[in-house]
Structure formats: structure tokens, C-alpha cells
Amino acid sequence: MKITDSIKNITSLPVGNTTTNSAKGNEQAAAVSTANxxxxxxxxxxxxxxxxxxxxxxxAGTSAFDTKKVESIKTAIAxxxxxxxxxxxxxxxxxxVRDLLQSRNG
Incomplete structure (x- = not known):
């Protein structure tokens, strides 16, 4: 199992206006609209x-781990x-560790 930084593996993100479904994002959008x-x-x-x-x-739309895989491992251990x-x-x-050291020195 190789430990990777999933954020670094994202190659492109949309640039421009984006919307969020979070309450905080909606509050901020409302505050900007009111100010305008x-x-x-x-x-x-x-x-x-x-x-x-x-x-x-x-x-926000992703899980930190695979629940099904964790359950199958738990069952196998049991x-x-x-x-x-x-x-x-x-x-x-x-x-x-080599990859981490190379990224720090590189």
C-alpha cells in the first residue's frame, strides 16, 4: 500500500464562478449579494x-476511506x-519514506 497525497494528484480544477452546497458557502454568497x-x-x-x-x-463529496473494504478486513480478521x-x-x-524525503529535498 503506497501512501499518497490525493490533493496533489488533482490535475485540474474549474476556474471561475463556483457554487457550494454548504451552509457556510450559502451564507457568504448571501452576504456578498446583500453588499452588492x-x-x-x-x-x-x-x-x-x-x-x-x-x-x-x-x-466534501469523497470519503476518507472505503467502508466496504474496512468491513471485509474486519471480517477476515475476526x-x-x-x-x-x-x-x-x-x-x-x-x-x-524515500518519496517523502525526495519531495523535501527536491
Whole structure:
């Protein structure tokens, strides 16, 4: 099992106006709309802000782990059928540490 940073693996995010379903996002949108209608002020979000909003929506829709896989592993452990390949785990840990060290030094 290789540990990866899933956020770094996202190659493209939409740039521009995005919407969120969260209550906080809706409150912010309402506050901006109110400010615009009361003062005539114009609010423009940076492309980075739009990307961050899109990323937030994307991450909110994903699970941190696979529930079905966790349940199958729990069942295998309970039944005494789960086997650990310690050499494979050790090799993957070494590979992950090398990758982390290279990213820090690179």
C-alpha cells in the first residue's frame, strides 16, 4: 500500500464562478449579494479562491476511506483469515519514506 497525497494528484480544477452546497458557502454568497445590492460595490474572487472553492466541494463529496473494504478486513480478521505480508509492507513503507524525503529535498 503506497501512501499518497490525493490533493496533489488533482490535475485540474474549474476556474471561475463556483457554487457550494454548504451552509457556510450559502451564507457568504448571501452576504456578498446583500453588499452588492446595498452599496453597489463589486466583489471579484481571485482564480485561486475559485479553485479552492471547487476543491472544497470535490473533497466534501469523497470519503476518507472505503467502508466496504474496512468491513471485509474486519471480517477476515475476526475469522482468522487475514494474512499480513510483512515484507511487502516494509518495502512500501521504505518507498513512501524515500518519496517523502525526495519531495523535501527536491
Amino acid at each position: 445590492s446595498n452599496t453597489g460595490a463589486k466583489v471579484t474572487l481571485s482564480p485561486l479562491s475559485s479553485q479552492l472553492q471547487a476543491l472544497q466541494v470535490q473533497i 475469522n482468522g483469515q487475514f494474512q499480513v505480508d510483512s515484507s511487502k509492507i516494509a518495502n512500501e513503507l521504505i518507498t513512501s
